[in-house]
Amino acid sequence: MSLARRKRLVEVAHERELLVLEDNPYGLLRYEGDPLPPLFRLDGGVYVMYLGTFSKILSPGIRLGWVVAPPPVLEKINLGKQAADLCTSTLSQLMVQAYFERGRWEDYVESLTDTYRTRRDTMLDALAEHFPRQAEWTRPGGGLFIWATLPDFIDTTDLLARALRDNVAFVPGEAAFLDGRGRSSMRLNFSASDEESIREGIRRIGEVVTEQVELYGTLTGEYRVEDIAGAEVVPMPTPGERGRRAKGE
Amino acid sequence: MSRVAVLKGGRSLERQVSLRSGARVEDALGRLGHEVVSIDAGHDLIRRLREADPDLAFIAMHGRDGEDGTVQELLEIIGIPYTGSGVLACGRAMDKVLAKHLMLEAGIPTPEFFAFNETAFRELGAADALGEIEERLAFPIVVKPSSQGSALGVRFARSAADVPAAIVAAFSYDSRVLLERYVDGRDLAVSILDGEPLPVVEAVPHDDEFYDFEARYEIGRTDFVCPAELPDGLTEAAQELALRTYRLLGCTAFARVDLMLDAGGELTVLEANPIPGLTDTSLLPQAADAAGISFDALIGRILELALERQPA
Numbered sequence: 404m405s406l407a408r409r410k411r412l413v414e415v416a417h418e419r420e421l422l423v424l425e426d427n428p429y430g431l432l433r434y435e436g437d438p439l440p441p442l443f444r445l446d447g448g449v450y451v452m453y454l455g456t457f458s459k460i461l462s463p464g465i466r467l468g469w470v471v472a473p474p475p476v477l478e479k480i481n482l483g484k485q486a487a488d489l490c491t492s493t494l495s496q497l498m499v500q501a502y503f504e505r506g507r508w509e510d511y512v513e514s515l516t517d518t519y520r521t522r523r524d525t526m527l528d529a530l531a532e533h534f535p536r537q538a539e540w541t542r543p544g545g546g547l548f549i550w551a552t553l554p555d556f557i558d559t560t561d562l563l564a565r566a567l568r569d570n571v572a573f574v575p576g577e578a579a580f581l582d583g584r585g586r587s588s589m590r591l592n593f594s595a596s597d598e599e600s601i602r603e604g605i606r607r608i609g610e611v612v613t614e615q616v617e618l619y620g621t622l623t624g625e626y627r628v629e630d631i632a633g634a635e636v637v638p639m640p641t642p643g644e645r646g647r648r649a650k651g652e
Numbered sequence: 653m654s655r656v657a658v659l660k661g662g663r664s665l666e667r668q669v670s671l672r673s674g675a676r677v678e679d680a681l682g683r684l685g686h687e688v689v690s691i692d693a694g695h696d697l698i699r700r701l702r703e704a705d706p707d708l709a710f711i712a713m714h715g716r717d718g719e720d721g722t723v724q725e726l727l728e729i730i731g732i733p734y735t736g737s738g739v740l741a742c743g744r745a746m747d748k749v750l751a752k753h754l755m756l757e758a759g760i761p762t763p764e765f766f767a768f769n770e771t772a773f774r775e776l777g778a779a780d781a782l783g784e785i786e787e788r789l790a791f792p793i794v795v796k797p798s799s800q801g802s803a804l805g806v807r808f809a810r811s812a813a814d815v816p817a818a819i820v821a822a823f824s825y826d827s828r829v830l831l832e833r834y835v836d837g838r839d840l841a842v843s844i845l846d847g848e849p850l851p852v853v854e855a856v857p858h859d860d861e862f863y864d865f866e867a868r869y870e871i872g873r874t875d876f877v878c879p880a881e882l883p884d885g886l887t888e889a890a891q892e893l894a895l896r897t898y899r900l901l902g903c904t905a906f907a908r909v910d911l912m913l914d915a916g917g918e919l920t921v922l923e924a925n926p927i928p929g930l931t932d933t934s935l936l937p938q939a940a941d942a943a944g945i946s947f948d949a950l951i952g953r954i955l956e957l958a959l960e961r962q963p964a
């Protein structure tokens with residue numbers, strides 16, 4: 404979320420006295436540029452409650468996180484938490500506490516960031532190589548996902564059914580909205596697979612997308628074959644050009 | 653009492669629905685006193701079936717593999733009796749194009765349609781014939797993959813501009829699609845149990861124009877009326893058509909046939925489902941209930957029919 408949007412969200416929360424729950428699992432995973440301030444900092448902890456997790460900066464299996472909220476809210480959270488599971492494993496809590504007290508966690512986050520940055524760049528390169536030119540995608544400065552948008556005649560929920568037959572998956576963009584938007588978009592994760600799998604996965608998705616663009620083309624004449632990636636000789640983008648079709652952050 | 657392997661899940665797009673159907677079947681079998689072995693159909697299906705050595709397999713799978721004859725064929729090979737229709741009936745029913753051709757031949761009314769493989773568009777210029785098709789069928793036109801259940805990939809094209817994207821969407825699910833005349837009317841379903849039609853169910857969607865995948869499985873999105881309130885004679889006519897379709901396709905033990913009733917009182921058959929849903933909101937259990945057959949009794953009956961069919 405851009406800084407301007409963050410500021411506006413906090414303004415609206417103040418104007419309308421709305422509580423905001425900021426869930427920020429990826430904020431520390433920053434690949435370039437300055438990290439953006441969390442909503443919690445912009446708001447000063449008046450209307451915004453903050454959730455953090457160790458799952459992305461230590462290990463997903465730890466199942467531990469933290470919350471910053473006014474005491475009355477915390478009391479209720481404690482009550483709900485007790486009703487749900489009595490209490491999170493004390494042993495895990497002590498282990499995580501000891502780990503963070505030693506102060507080496509920042510080095511680890513840095514090494515994670517390096518790994519993920521490389522994977523992000525691998526995915527951006529693969530997208531430029533395999534996705535048709537009618538597609539566009541973000542070049543994320545942080546986090547674990549690229550958001551790609553296809554021509555509007557492709558419904559990514561349907562496309563997923565086709566992609567699954569080739570053993571590759573993505574999250575259809577519709578899942579990110581409540582009002583039916585995002586139907587032609589997809590969320591692509593680059594953190595969980597190695598570089599070879601990322602290249603192969605994007606190649607396969609690119610193939611089914613291209614197949615649908617071509618089919619649509621034969622049905623309408625709107626897209627000619629030469630508009631489709633791979634049908635003509637296109638010079639490989641140099642690393643500096645990566646994400647040249649990106650829509651910004 | 654028997655040892656029953658309940659096959660559910662699998663890799664079909666209707667996996668989640670199947671897991672719900674399967675869980676409900678398992679509960680019922682348990683209450684009926686049977687020993688239940690629950691199997692999520694995957695790579696180890698044959699191995700697990702051999703290990704379990706059940707008296708019978710209850711197939712609670714929908715869509716690809718479970719409903720198209722694949723699992724039935726495997727069970728035939730390893731000699732385990734199973735519930736419901738056999739390989740051929742499943743194959744006929746799951747292929748909507750084949751089923752509709754058979755219906756036409758047998759004089760069972762089904763909405764007019766045209767069907768194509770992807771190669772027809774890619775290599776044979778079928779797009780040039782779309783104009784004639786659109787003229788013949790008139791808008792809106794229903795575009796659907798030939799072999800998916802639960803309304804997956806089904807689109808309504810309201811004008812010529814909607815047709816290409818609808819065809820692209822349908823080809824995501826199958827290599828064959830059909831374009832079908834839209835029937836404006838009431839959505840009916842007739843389930844058959846052991847060669848007897850059950851009361852007609854009418855699906856009345858709340859607000860959506862189309863009874864979609866979500867609406868089918870979410871309580872509250874669609875109202876079901878059973879028995880459907882139909883003018884004189886139409887209940888019997890719908891049941892008769894459903895039974896003829898069931899027999900035509902060679903279904904065994906149970907199935908659900910979906911029909912439309914248009915404003916002029918004409919009935920048409922859309923499709924038959926050899927393994928209809930068995931979830932809380934599914935139509936076959938509702939129809940059975942309206943006929944005074946509880947869910948447990950329904951499952952017990954389906955089991956008996958499978959055992960009877962198999963010489964001991």
